Amino acid sequence: xxxxxxxxxxxxxxxxxxxxxxxxxxxxxxxxxxxxxxxxxxxxxxxxxxxxxxxxxxxxxxxxxxxxxxxxxxxxxxxxxxxxxxxxxxxxxxxxxxxxxxxxxxxxxxxxxxxxxxxxxxxxxxxxxxxxxxxxxxxxxxxxxxxxxxxxxxxxxxxxxxxxxxxxxxxxxxxxxxxxxxxxxxxxxxxxxxxxxxxxxxxxxxxxxxxxxxxxxxxxxxxxxxxxxxxxxxxxxxxxxxxxxxxxxxxxxxxxxxxxxxxxxxxxxxxxxxxxxxxxxxxxx
Amino acid sequence: xxxxxxxxxxxxxxxxxxxxxxxxxxxxxxxxxxxxxxxxxxxxxxxxxxxxxxxxxxxxxxxxxxxxxxxxxxxxxxxxxxxxxxxxxxxxxxxxxxxxxxxxxxxxxxxxxxxxxxxxxxxxxxxxxxxxxxxxxxxxxxxxxxxxxxxxxxxxxxxxxxxxxxxxxxxxxxxxxxxxxxxxxxxxxxxxxxxxxxxxxxxxxxxxxxxxxxxxxxxxxxxxxxxxxxxxxxxxxxxxxxxxxxxxxxxxxxxxxxxxxxxxxxxxxxxxxxxxxxxxxxxxx
Numbered sequence: 001x002x003x004x005x006x007x008x009x010x011x012x013x014x015x016x017x018x019x020x021x022x023x024x025x026x027x028x029x030x031x032x033x034x035x036x037x038x039x040x041x042x043x044x045x046x047x048x049x050x051x052x053x054x055x056x057x058x059x060x061x062x063x064x065x066x067x068x069x070x071x072x073x074x075x076x077x078x079x080x081x082x083x084x085x086x087x088x089x090x091x092x093x094x095x096x097x098x099x100x101x102x103x104x105x106x107x108x109x110x111x112x113x114x115x116x117x118x119x120x121x122x123x124x125x126x127x128x129x130x131x132x133x134x135x136x137x138x139x140x141x142x143x144x145x146x147x148x149x150x151x152x153x154x155x156x157x158x159x160x161x162x163x164x165x166x167x168x169x170x171x172x173x174x175x176x177x178x179x180x181x182x183x184x185x186x187x188x189x190x191x192x193x194x195x196x197x198x199x200x201x202x203x204x205x206x207x208x209x210x211x212x213x214x215x216x217x218x219x220x221x222x223x224x225x226x227x228x229x230x231x232x233x234x235x236x237x238x239x240x241x242x243x244x245x246x247x248x249x250x251x252x253x254x255x256x257x258x259x260x261x262x263x264x265x266x267x268x269x270x271x272x273x274x275x276x277x278x279x280x281x282x283x284x285x
Numbered sequence: 286x287x288x289x290x291x292x293x294x295x296x297x298x299x300x301x302x303x304x305x306x307x308x309x310x311x312x313x314x315x316x317x318x319x320x321x322x323x324x325x326x327x328x329x330x331x332x333x334x335x336x337x338x339x340x341x342x343x344x345x346x347x348x349x350x351x352x353x354x355x356x357x358x359x360x361x362x363x364x365x366x367x368x369x370x371x372x373x374x375x376x377x378x379x380x381x382x383x384x385x386x387x388x389x390x391x392x393x394x395x396x397x398x399x400x401x402x403x404x405x406x407x408x409x410x411x412x413x414x415x416x417x418x419x420x421x422x423x424x425x426x427x428x429x430x431x432x433x434x435x436x437x438x439x440x441x442x443x444x445x446x447x448x449x450x451x452x453x454x455x456x457x458x459x460x461x462x463x464x465x466x467x468x469x470x471x472x473x474x475x476x477x478x479x480x481x482x483x484x485x486x487x488x489x490x491x492x493x494x495x496x497x498x499x500x501x502x503x504x505x506x507x508x509x510x511x512x513x514x515x516x517x518x519x520x521x522x523x524x525x526x527x528x529x530x531x532x533x534x535x536x537x538x539x540x541x542x543x544x545x546x547x548x549x550x551x552x553x554x555x556x557x558x559x560x561x562x563x564x565x566x567x568x569x570x
Contacts, residue, residue, distance in 0.1 A: 197540050201532075211569075213429055214468050219472050222510060248544050251486050255537065262523070274515035277508075278511060281512050
């Protein structure tokens with residue numbers, strides 16, 4: 001295919017950014033890609049693995065030379081990078097990101113005058129590995145990517161970002177940024193908080209040595225997410241605060257209902273909640 | 286090895302019972318094994334797979350012919366089966382079980398005069414498959430099995446049950462039944478309830494269709510346990526009620542603390558909890 005974008009700056013060559021670079025170049029959707037980051041070793045891994053054509057530690061310079069800027073950084077850093085993009089991007093440059101929270105990022109893009117050309121994106125993909133060394137050109141195959149264009153976003157910019165994700169094998173859906181944030185608060189941020197809370201509860205227990213001895217695969221799977229980076233997740237929790245608090249409160253109500261049914265030995269009430277859970281689990285897989 | 290038990294009745298040939306039969310026979314620790322159950326198709330699967338030598342739908346008869354009775358049924362059924370064992374077991378017959386809750390089962394055994402020869406056991410093993418067809422002679426290899434003998438349990442009975450589990454590859458630890466129940470409330474029953482609560486919360490959401498679309502591997506792993514049988518789990522919750530309620534309340538306190546830190550944008554407080562979680566996760570695997 002003819003490249004959708006000839007000169008690309010990827011700001012952040014972690015797993016998500018480096019995998020998009022690798023997949024986009026392989027598909028012919030991206031031309032020359034410059035990887036930008038602060039960690040030299042990771043940048044060099046991105047270059048060595050062939051994900052990117054060049055690397056740079058100067059985002060302003062990389063932005064100035066690009067017709068596509070992909071912000072692939074933690075959400076709090078993404079806000080700062082939008083300021084830099086607004087200052088240095090040339091006319092016509094399309095700007096996107098990959099953050100797990102969309103409304104605050106889209107609002108910042110509008111505030112910095114990037115309305116027409118900023119297309120927020122959130123690929124529902126990840127892995128237990130991190131960094132450019134784990135980059136995988138198939139990471140997005142079959143995955144959902146949410147785009148959250150705003151009222152002022154140019155249709156041409158949206159369709160080119162749409163085509164980029166389709167080229168790397170993703171299934172694209174468009175949503176209002178606030179709806180996206182409300183839904184991922186429940187589908188992603190809530191289980192993340194539950195995994196942290198389960199492990200922190202265990203860490204504080206006086207029975208810890210026995211707890212570790214008596215933990216099986218059930219505990220391990222339920223808390224897999226507790227390994228996640230806490231800098232990244234405290235930023236996500238803060239940026240999606242209102243939606244996350246609402247999701248946590250819904251969980252608390254359910255928890256109180258389940259606790260009450262157990263406390264009064266209301267087997268039918270307990271089974272009703274468990275059955276609702278099983279029904280949903282059957283649908284979500 | 287010389288068989289530890291010559292004639293064995295396994296009451297319940299689900300995954301746990303059938304796997305113990307298969308592993309014990311392969312190791313030479315168990316002689317002739319009769320599988321007892323209510324579901325004909327499952328019993329026939331146990332026989333066809335060679336886990337057991339014979340099958341029966343008459344527990345009283347199988348108990349009367351045994352020098353070891355293994356109760357491998359859901360915990361509420363196990364209580365009823367103890368009554369049957371007390372009525373039909375011959376002198377010297379050793380009795381054990383595999384239930385996830387120990388104190389109520391051990392107390393029932395004492396109440397029915399089985400003190401000397403009942404050795405409660407809880408193998409920390411399981412799988413996503415169920416039934417005799419999924420039986421696996423390697424299921425217990427490297428797994429922890431907790432024994433909860435009481436003050437009146439004969440040392441000889443404890444050591445033979447200990448040797449049986451060692452023969453099938455397990456690592457055996459002995460605990461007071463109440464301590465076992467308090468620890469598994471946190472290590473096993475609590476994550477189970479969290480998985481149910483996460484899925485039930487999602488099932489009640491007006492955004493359900495989008496939730497399903499925007500759920501990734503994180504939600505899926507965290508809620509793997511929500512597929513579990515709700516009859517079995519409502520019985521476990523009821524039998525381990527006090528310990529489970531205490532575990533749920535500890536989780537609720539942590540949840541309230543995390544919610545409070547997020548609500549006031551206290552990033553350091555949020556990260557402190559997440560860091561405690563990460564530390565525990567590093568220890569538990």
